Amino acid sequence: MLHAVSLDIPEPDWKIFRQLHQVALQRYCKQVLSDIQRITSDVSKTPHQQYLDVFAVIRDRNKELATMFDDMRRSTARFQLSLIYSRGLLTEDELQRFSQETREMISGLPK
Helix, strand or coil: CCCCCCCCCCHHHHHHHHHHHHHHHHHHHHHHHHHHHHHHCCCCCCHHHHHHHHHHHHHHHHHHHHHHHCCCCHHHHHHHHHHHHHCCCCCHHHHCCCCHHHHHHHHCCCC
16 A cells, blocks of 8 residues: 655644744845845946846845745745755754754755
8 A cells, every 4th residue: 555645744843933034034135135235336337227127136035035935834844944045045054953854855955
């Protein structure tokens, strides 16, 4: 008899993920704002080019943000957690809070 493999994150890890989700979101937004600040302080570009560059960053990063942070569910938590980890939005201490199974699943991914 075949048993279905659950892709849902274990309950204790789900609780941790829900706590760290907002922390990672704030870190991500801070990175994006830092990129925008770098673009707008580049005096070698015209204001119009800066605007176009900022628009491109927001467009691209908004798609990435949506994939990592929107529609948080237990069935997608491992996938989102993997993306968050690969983007460097979790500290090693935060990662250690998760079960060994979850850590192994996400830590094998490149950062």
